Amino acid sequence: MKISPSILSADFTRLKDELKAIEAAGADYVHVDVMDGHFVPNITIGPFVVEAIKKATRLPLDVHLMIEEPERYIDDFAKAGSSIVTVHVEATRHLHKVVQMIRDKGLKAGVSLNPATPVHTLDDIIGDVDLVLIMSVNPGFSGQGFIPSALKKIEAVRRMIGETGRAIELEVDGGIKVNNIKEAALAGADVFVSGSGVFGTNDYGKTIEAMRKEISPVRLKA
Ligand code: DX5
Ligand code: ZN
Secondary structure, three states: OEEEEEHHHOOHHHHHHHHHHHHHOOOOOEEEEEEEOOOOOOEOOOHHHHHHHHHHOOOOEEEEEEOOOHHHOHHHHHHOOOOEEEEEHHHOOOHHHHHHHHHHOOOEEEEEEOOOOOHHHHOOOHHHOOEEEEEOOOOOOOOOOOOOOHHHHHHHHHHHHHHHOOOOEEEEEOOOOOOOHHHHHHHOOOEEEEOHHHHOOOOHHHHHHHHHHHHOOOOOOO
């Protein structure tokens, strides 16, 4: 079970301190939300800032690309120091190709589904990925409420992963807090993104500890 705080909710005037703080608080990954103003309404950061983040933390960078035609930027995000690169199935016509591009760089490849995208869109790609990311909000902004129908999708994807027999991470992103993280774990998620749920609290260490306490008794179904 891994916690991946989303730096989108961090104080960007103190980014290095924020990164050190989540590292000390026991985070497993740093979730980096990249938005292009086309795939989603918001614009956030690009490879240049990802490179700076990489220099400021030892944690693996879990880079979530909410951009159209992500194939155009895989090289840049690989060079910037990403460990995991996740693309949206809705954002490219060449999903298989982009997944191969990511893996050819020696990185973990993730694919993500928006709330209304059915899980069967993963049928012919799941065998090639290292991570599936289920969006539990509409991508674009932090601080939104968890969409409950994501739980059924997580359950379905957990079953699909079981059928592959491969170790594929199942990440949930959007509206995750101490009070609902357990539901997502029970549904089958094993990587939990949380933006405002961590950075919106006073003590990141206590928050991550409380999250782990919620999810640690949960055993994943095979
Ligand atoms: C939404 C992003 C999320 C977001 C999470 O588009 O992909 O990673 O920052 O923030 P919270 O946890 O506040 O919903
Ligand atoms: Zn994200």
